[in-house]
Structures are given as structure tokens and as C-alpha cells.
Amino acid sequence: MKTDPDRPSPGGYLCLVLHAHLPFVRHPESDYMLEETWFFEALTETYLPLLSHLSGLADDHVPLRLTVSLSSTLCTMFADELLQERYARYLNRRIALAEREIERTAGHSEFSQSARMYHDRFRQCRRQYEEVYGRNVIGAFRELQERGILEIITSSATHAFLPNMQQSPRAVRAQVRVAVDYHRSLFGRAPAGMWLPECGYFPGLEKDLYKEGIRYFFIDTHGVLHADPASVYGIFAPIVCTGAPVAAAGRDPESSRSVWSADDGYPGHPLYREFYRDIGFDLDIDYIRPYIDPAGIRVQTGIKYYRVTDRSDPEKQPYRRLDALRTAQEHAGHFMHHREQQIKRAAPLMDRPPLIVAPYDAELFGHWWYEGPEWLNFLFRKIAFEQDTITLVTLSDYLERHPDSQRSEPSFSSWGEGGFSKMWLNESNDWIYRHLSRMEERMTECAVAFPNAAGLLKRSLNQMARELLLAEASDWAFIMKSGTMVDYAVRRTKEHVANFLRLHEEVKKNSVDENFLAYLEFCNTIFPDIDYRVYGNDV
Amino acid sequence: MASVKETDNASGAKSPLPPRPAAVIDRAYPREIPALYNETYLRALPREEGQFFSFWEISAETLRSLSKGHPEISPKTWQTLIRIYEVEQRGAERTERPVGSAIPVGEGEGSRYLQVPREDREYRVELGMQSGSGTYAAVCSSEDIRMPAARVQEIIKHPDFHADTPALTRISLENASAPVVAEAGGSTEQSSTGPRGTVVTSPVSPWSDHENRS
Numbered sequence: 161m162k163t164d165p166d167r168p169s170p171g172g173y174l175c176l177v178l179h180a181h182l183p184f185v186r187h188p189e190s191d192y193m194l195e196e197t198w199f200f201e202a203l204t205e206t207y208l209p210l211l212s213h214l215s216g217l218a219d220d221h222v223p224l225r226l227t228v229s230l231s232s233t234l235c236t237m238f239a240d241e242l243l244q245e246r247y248a249r250y251l252n253r254r255i256a257l258a259e260r261e262i263e264r265t266a267g268h269s270e271f272s273q274s275a276r277m278y279h280d281r282f283r284q285c286r287r288q289y290e291e292v293y294g295r296n297v298i299g300a301f302r303e304l305q306e307r308g309i310l311e312i313i314t315s316s317a318t319h320a321f322l323p324n325m326q327q328s329p330r331a332v333r334a335q336v337r338v339a340v341d342y343h344r345s346l347f348g349r350a351p352a353g354m355w356l357p358e359c360g361y362f363p364g365l366e367k368d369l370y371k372e373g374i375r376y377f378f379i380d381t382h383g384v385l386h387a388d389p390a391s392v393y394g395i396f397a398p399i400v401c402t403g404a405p406v407a408a409a410g411r412d413p414e415s416s417r418s419v420w421s422a423d424d425g426y427p428g429h430p431l432y433r434e435f436y437r438d439i440g441f442d443l444d445i446d447y448i449r450p451y452i453d454p455a456g457i458r459v460q461t462g463i464k465y466y467r468v469t470d471r472s473d474p475e476k477q478p479y480r481r482l483d484a485l486r487t488a489q490e491h492a493g494h495f496m497h498h499r500e501q502q503i504k505r506a507a508p509l510m511d512r513p514p515l516i517v518a519p520y521d522a523e524l525f526g527h528w529w530y531e532g533p534e535w536l537n538f539l540f541r542k543i544a545f546e547q548d549t550i551t552l553v554t555l556s557d558y559l560e561r562h563p564d565s566q567r568s569e570p571s572f573s574s575w576g577e578g579g580f581s582k583m584w585l586n587e588s589n590d591w592i593y594r595h596l597s598r599m600e601e602r603m604t605e606c607a608v609a610f611p612n613a614a615g616l617l618k619r620s621l622n623q624m625a626r627e628l629l630l631a632e633a634s635d636w637a638f639i640m641k642s643g644t645m646v647d648y649a650v651r652r653t654k655e656h657v658a659n660f661l662r663l664h665e666e667v668k669k670n671s672v673d674e675n676f677l678a679y680l681e682f683c684n685t686i687f688p689d690i691d692y693r694v695y696g697n698d699v
Numbered sequence: 700m701a702s703v704k705e706t707d708n709a710s711g712a713k714s715p716l717p718p719r720p721a722a723v724i725d726r727a728y729p730r731e732i733p734a735l736y737n738e739t740y741l742r743a744l745p746r747e748e749g750q751f752f753s754f755w756e757i758s759a760e761t762l763r764s765l766s767k768g769h770p771e772i773s774p775k776t777w778q779t780l781i782r783i784y785e786v787e788q789r790g791a792e793r794t795e796r797p798v799g800s801a802i803p804v805g806e807g808e809g810s811r812y813l814q815v816p817r818e819d820r821e822y823r824v825e826l827g828m829q830s831g832s833g834t835y836a837a838v839c840s841s842e843d844i845r846m847p848a849a850r851v852q853e854i855i856k857h858p859d860f861h862a863d864t865p866a867l868t869r870i871s872l873e874n875a876s877a878p879v880v881a882e883a884g885g886s887t888e889q890s891s892t893g894p895r896g897t898v899v900t901s902p903v904s905p906w907s908d909h910e911n912r913s
Binding site: 363391 | 732756809810854
């Protein structure tokens with residue numbers, strides 16, 4: 161669906177991007193794994209609500225263009241039967257908990273209203289997931305793309321931070337190619353764009369992207385502002401890389417800050433729901449035990465009764481849903497107004513309409529910022545009906561309208577702390593790169609040495625490729641630095657390194673333990689159609 | 700809301716599971732990984748505009764070869780050194796200039812964060828051995844690495860595109876530093892407090908904060 165052709169020429173464009181990603185977490189060997197709940201929480205609070213709002217917008221014929229990046233690891237989990245079954249059980253337990261909460265809070269009207277809200281939400285999620293989508297979340301996204309409101313792009317195969325892999329060109333190529341191939345198998349078409357994990361770009365990366373059919377990517381503000389030669393339009397237009405004709409669009413920091421900032425961004429508003437007061441931590445352990453980790457470890461349940469509250473107030477106050485929704489509507493208007501002002505400031509200085517690129521992690525909307533999906537809904541409706549300055553576009557739309565862009569080389573950059581690599585390269589996680597570099601070399605050597613493997617050997621080489629890709633996930637290094645769930649991230653990294661090295665030894669000795677191989681294939685099911693030769697000579 | 704079940708095809712709907720293996724190995728089985736690999740290599744990864752991370756190893760076989768080729772570099776007296784070179788490539792012509800003095804590497808040391816003086820330049824790192832008498836033998840080298848740029852390039856007018864680049868660059872940077880304050884009640888006033896001239900580069904990942912506080 162294109163924007164209304166009768167609408168007067170726009171003052172400028174707004175390209176909103178939601179990047180949806182979670183690391184591949186799947187533990188068939190255990191009945192319960194805390195880390196799998198990351199996925200269940202995101203489904204409940206972000207992906208299903210977003211799909212619901214987007215479908216409503218499409219049904220109401222609201223002109224809308226939105227870019228959604230779906231990482232391969234996330235898509236794999238969407239499609240996984242085991243995780244689908246576990247999610248269904250998770251939802252049923254949440255509904256049961258909400259029913260108990262309705263009873264427990266019957267004497268407190270504000271909490272009771274919230275309890276009913278959660279009950280309704282969980283039931284709505286179940287109806288959506290089971291009856292409307294038939295557990296096919298990928299199909300739901302695909303349908304929205306076919307209806308013309310979404311452009312779905314991909315990210316690197318396991319969300320590897322590519323600048324830290326630039327010394328292993330074949331590994332970089334594999335991350336790009338495997339992702340593009342998998343995306344094509346899911347959505348019936350190759351992605352036009354790629355979300356570089358953490359906006360991590362290094363000069364020359366565009367050549368690998370171009371070879372795989374990628375025509376644009378997003379980078380952080382300084383990746384464009386520090387480009388050589390200087391970007392004529394600042395960040396208000398993409399540049400096309402000198403190394404290969406792939407467009408790079410820079411993040412607008414003002415629109416970013418208004419949503420991301422913990423201090424003065426929208427999500428920190430006193431009337432919004434407080435993330436950290438969850439009944440999984442607040443209520444008596446015996447009451448909550450049936451609904452948390454079976455080992456009795458307190459976890460988030462998704463049921464929270466308090467609002468952020470003014471900082472001056474020592475106690476958190478009860479959440480009031482209607483007040484929060486009114487605030488979300490006001491904030492949507494505020495955001496829209498400031499984008500209009502930005503466009504009006506920049507437009508007279510340019511010979512084309514300015515472009516504002518506003519990318520966010522999708523999980524911010526709904527999981528961290530509970531009212532985020534509603535804010536988006538309000539925003540899209542306001543943009544459609546309350547103004548004439550902004551036109552929503554994807555970068556494909558922009559490039560179709562403005563095919564001539566300045567050639568320039570973007571600068572090495574990321575949106576992580578400090579703007580370069582240090583979030584993924586510091587004393588907490590630098591130890592991993594020795595192992596990754598050895599694995600990447602071994603994988604390439606094997607791919608070249610065995611160009612036509614079959615049977616058990618082929619299975620082993622394909623599984624080596626999976627273990628390498630999983631070890632390269634930037635999530636582990638990020639978690640090690642952020643200090644949360646570090647044991648799990650270290651364990652996952654070591655597991656994949658050890659699995660790979662053992663398979664490699666067995667391949668070298670021509671004595672593969674089929675039982676061990678089958679176990680890895682059973683657990684690490686990502687990229688079922690992977691071809692290890694992606695690490696070999698150019699194919 | 701349209702149902703997608705009827706339009707569903709195999710793509711994306713289900714991912715068939717491989718068969719359950721005959722024996723499920725306890726996930727707690729030891730996942731030992733080597734500390735080192737007994738191979739010779741040197742890698743360098745840019746970290747920020749003036750710093751990169753380097754890691755290396757020298758295999759026993761390389762050391763033996765070195766001893767044979769350079770008997771004057773006795774294992775008992777040799778010193779492992781890191782040398783950094785600034786690389787300039789102009790067409791086919793390549794020049795290298797040493798950066799600072801060679802850096803001694805401690806015994807057992809396998810990685811280090813290293814400083815370079817200039818952003819937006821290429822560097823190469825080399826690991827070598829030196830005897831007490833000053834004989835030096837290079838052991839291994841990194842690929843050239845490009846350090847990131849940390850400033851806006853000099854303004855260049857482009858003949859095909861017409862814009863007030865300095866003003867647009869200034870607006871881009873000002874945008875980064877103007878905090879947005881949205882009050883309940885819908886105020887659309889922007890606060891004028893906050894640092895100026897810095898580029899916002901670090902959104903907080905919801906997952907890191909989520910886990911940090913739980």
C-alpha cells in the first residue's frame with residue numbers, strides 16, 4: 161500500500177524501523193529453561209500486540225509503511241514446534257495466574273482493574289496465536305507485507321557483530337548469505353535491506369551485502385556524519401557506499417532519544433507502567449510458586465500493578481491504564497509534531513525532501529515500554545489523518561523516488577556504548593575472539609578440503625557451521641559486558657566452541673560419533689538447510 | 700482480523716524436528732575448551748578511534764623454526780615484541796611508518812589493548828622476537844586494520860547535490876544533544892538543557908536493563 165497519491169507533495173519522509181531479535185534459545189533436553197521465557201515474554205508483550213495493531217491499521221486502511229527486521233534466530237524460534245508448544249503452555253499458566261489475581265485483588269479496585277486487563281490480554285494473545293495465526297507468526301508478518309504495509313528485512317544470521325569479524329571475510333560472508341537464504345525461504349523473496357546488528361558497520365562490508373542482493377542498510381548517526389567525503393545532506397538523506405552501490409541511512413538521534421532515553425524519553429513517564437514491580441517478586445513465594453521457575457527462582461510473570469510514579473514520591477502508585485493510554489496518545493502527538501518541525505527546518509536547506517530514519521529494537525515496544533505498541537498505533541493514525549508534512553516510507557520507497565544519492569564511504573560505527581566496538585570488545589568478553597578466529601579458520605579449511613561431502617561427513621560439516629554461527633552471536637558478548645545472565649552466555653559460548661572443536665577433530669580423524677552429532681542436530685536446529693560450503697571458495 | 704491459517708504454506712509455519720537421538724547426552728557434560736591452540740597467528744580488531752585489541756599465539760613449531768633460522772636468538776634470551784606500523788597506500792605504492800617504540804610482551808601474555816595516535820588511518824601489527832644483541836625476526840603479522848574516523852570530514856561541495864551542508868550537519872548534531880521532555884498534558888516544548896554537540900550513540904537495550912534489575 162503506497163501513501164495516498166492525492167496527498168500533496170510531502171515536506172519530508174519518516175522511515176520507522178523496528179528490529180526484532182532474540183538469540184537462539186531452545187533447550188529440548190530440559191522441561192523448563194528460564195532463558196526460553198525471554199521468547200515467551202516478547203511474544204506476549206511485543207510481537208503479538210504489534211501484529212494486532214498493525215492488522216487493525218491495515219483493516220482500517222490507514223496509509224502506513226513500516227520496516228520490520230526479523231532476525232533469523234527469532235524466526236527459527238517462531239517456527240519451532242517445541243517452542244510453540246511450550247509457549248501455548250506458558251500462556252495457559254499466565255491465564256490461570258491472572259484468574260487467581262482477579263480473585264485475590266477483588267477488594268482493591270485499581271489492582272483488580274489491572275488484573276482483569278492482564279487476563280484479557282493473555283486470553284487475547286492465546287486467541288490470536290492459536291485461532292487467528294494457527295501458531296504461524298511468520299505467516300502473520302508475511303501477510304502484512306503482502307498487504308503492503310510492511311517491508312520485512314533481515315539481519316545477519318545469528319546477529320553477529322560484524323566489525324569484530326572483519327578479519328574473517330568468509331565468516332562475514334556466511335553470516336550474510338545464510339541469513340538472506342533463510343529469509344527467502346520464509347518470505348518467498350530476498351530481503352532488499354539488512355539490519356546490521358547493533359548498526360555495526362566497517363568499510364568494505366557493503367561488498368558482501370551487495371553480492372547477496374542487499375540494497376540498503378542502517379547505521380548510526382556518526383557512520384554517516386563521519387563519512388568520506390562528507391555527507392552533503394547530513395543525516396537527512398542516505399549515502400551510497402563507494403565500495404559497492406548499497407545505500408547507508410543514518411539514524412536520527414533526536415527521534416531516537418525521545419523514545420530510548422531512560423532519563424527524559426517517553427517510557428520513563430510517571431504514568432506508564434513500572435517494569436520492575438512484578439508479582440513474581442512482590443508476592444508470597446508459596447502463592448506464586450506454581451507460575452515461576454520450578455526450582456523456586458522468582459522470575460517476571462508479566463503482571464505488574466504499579467506505575468513509574470514521580471521520582472519525588474517514595475512509593476510506587478497503582479497503574480491506571482486509561483491514564484497511561486491518554487499519555488501515549490499525547491506522546492504520539494508530541495513525537496509527530498517534532499518530526500514535522502525537524503522536516504521543516506531541514507527541507508529549505510536541501511534540494512530533496514529530508515528523510516528521518518528512526519530505528520528501534522522492537523522489544524522496546526511492549527516489553528520494556530508497556531504502552532509502546534499503543535503509542536505506535538496512535539502515531540500511525542495521527543500521521544495519516546492529522547498532518548500533511550510527514551510521509552511514512554521504507555528505504556526501498558525512498559530509493560525508488562530518489563535513485564540518485566551521493567557516493568561516500570561511511571565510517572566504522574555502531575550504536576553501542578562509545579559508538580564503536582567496545583561494548584563487544586572489552587575485558588569481560590575479549591577472550592571469545594581467539595576461539596572464534598580459530599573456529600572460522602577451521603571451518604574455511606574444511607569447506608575447501610571437502611567441496612563435495614555427503615552422508616555423515618556432510619552432516620558433520622553442516623553442524624559445525626551451525627555451532628560456529630551460534631558461537632558468533634553478539635548477544636553473548638553483550639550479556640557478558642552488561643553483567644546479566646553472564647553464566648548462561650559464557651556457557652553457551654563454551655558449548656558451541658567445544659561442540660565445534662570436537663566435531664572438527666572427529667572429521668579430521670574420520671571417526672564421527674553419530675550419537676553426539678545427532679544430539680547436536682536435535683538441540684541446535686537452526687538453519688536446517690544450511691550448506692557448509694558457504695565457507696568455501698566462492699560459490 | 701484476517702486469518703492467516705488458510706493462506707499458510709509450509710514456509711514458516713512449522714520446522715520439522717530432527718528425530719530424538721537414541722541417547723540424549725546430559726547437557727552438563729564437560730564443555731572444556733583449550734586456553735590456547737598451539738598455532739601461530741596474530742589478529743587485530745579496531746575498538747575505538749585510538750585503540751585496537753590484538754591477540755596472538757606462537758606455536759612450538761614456529762619457535763623451533765625460529766631457533767634454527769636465527770641461532771643467535773636463544774630461547775633463553777629472546778624478547779617477544781609488538782611493533783605497530785602506520786600504513787599508507789597510494790595506488791600501487793605502499794609505505795609503512797613505525798608508530799612509537801616496539802612494545803615488549805610479557806611471558807604468557809596473549810593479548811593486549813594497544814593505542815595508536817591517529818584516527819581514520821590504517822595500521823598493521825607485527826609480532827617478532829629480538830635477541831639481546833638486537834637481532835630481530837618477525838614472526839607473524841596482522842592484516843591491515845582501519846581505525847574509525849571520529850570527526851566530520853572537511854566540507855566538500857558536491858556538484859550534483861545542492862544543500863547547505865554545514866547547516867544540515869549542525870542540525871544533525873544539535874538534534875543529538877537536545878533532550879526531549881514530554882510532560883503529562885501534552886507539552887511540546889523541548890528542554891534546552893543538556894550537553895551540546897555530542898552524538899547520541901548508546902540506546903539502552905531493554906534486555907540488558909531487564910536482566911540487570913531482576
